[in-house]
Amino acid sequence: MRAFHQSMIAIAAIAVSTQASATVVDNFNDGSTSAWTAQSGTITEVGGAFSGSNMSVATLNGASATKIGVNAKSSGDSIQYVALVMNYESLTNNLFVKMQDNNSNGKFDRVFMYSGNNYSYSAVQGYNYFDLSFEIEESFFELTDNLDGTISVFVEETGQTVTRSLVSPFSGTGIGLGFYGGATVDNFYTNGGLALEPVAAVPAPAALGLFGLGLLGLGARVRRRPA
Numbered sequence: 001m002r003a004f005h006q007s008m009i010a011i012a013a014i015a016v017s018t019q020a021s022a023t024v025v026d027n028f029n030d031g032s033t034s035a036w037t038a039q040s041g042t043i044t045e046v047g048g049a050f051s052g053s054n055m056s057v058a059t060l061n062g063a064s065a066t067k068i069g070v071n072a073k074s075s076g077d078s079i080q081y082v083a084l085v086m087n088y089e090s091l092t093n094n095l096f097v098k099m100q101d102n103n104s105n106g107k108f109d110r111v112f113m114y115s116g117n118n119y120s121y122s123a124v125q126g127y128n129y130f131d132l133s134f135e136i137e138e139s140f141f142e143l144t145d146n147l148d149g150t151i152s153v154f155v156e157e158t159g160q161t162v163t164r165s166l167v168s169p170f171s172g173t174g175i176g177l178g179f180y181g182g183a184t185v186d187n188f189y190t191n192g193g194l195a196l197e198p199v200a201a202v203p204a205p206a207a208l209g210l211f212g213l214g215l216l217g218l219g220a221r222v223r224r225r226p227a
């Protein structure tokens with residue numbers, strides 16, 4: 001019985017460490033952009049969402065992470081994108097992955113993997129873009145640095161996960177967002193655990209709390225759960 005208990009604890013610990021990999025750190029609901037720094041262009045927080053002027057880039061003050069994501073939404077039918085910015089050192093030195101409405105019909109259709117501020121095409125080996133399997137007006141959009149020389153992009157609405165190798169590693173650690181056109185984002189997620197404007201009910205922090213309080217309690221909790 002003791003051995004069984006110990007094995008359940010180990011399984012529970014693994015499950016928590018993967019499930020709690022991303023939490024909302026900014027829901028853009030307080031009308032202020034003070035947690036962010038506009039590195040290029042201007043940024044706005046309106047109606048509970050975040051956006052910026054064309055070619056704008058904003059970084060989250062004092063934050064770093066190896067996984068970031070947002071709920072990205074298109075608006076209007078001119079060319080537009082939302083970019084996830086990671087390993088930010090400067091406007092010319094960062095990983096810049098954008099989901100774009102490339103044919104100006106009001107729906108995202110392609111993801112590009114660049115560096116800089118929508119600048120260099122040579123951040124990843126081989127193709128620097130992939131087409132979405134179908135066009136979408138909005139989706140959770142996520143970028144992960146796998147810390148092995150590869151990055152992964154996840155688009156929830158189309159169910160696509162694409163992994164590519166970086167040409168060279170980036171030196172910076174900053175994280176941020178980029179904008180063009182009318183696209184907006186909401187609920188910025190990271191695995192960095194820095195909560196600025198947390199939403200009321202997010203399951204991941206509770207799981208993290210249990211993890212921190214002790215694995216014995218967690219193991220017991222898992223075992224009592226009905227099948």
Ligand SMILES: [Ca+2]
Nearest residue numbers: 027028048186
């Ligand atoms: Ca919001």
Ligand SMILES: [Ca+2]
Nearest residue numbers: 101103107109
């Ligand atoms: Ca489109």
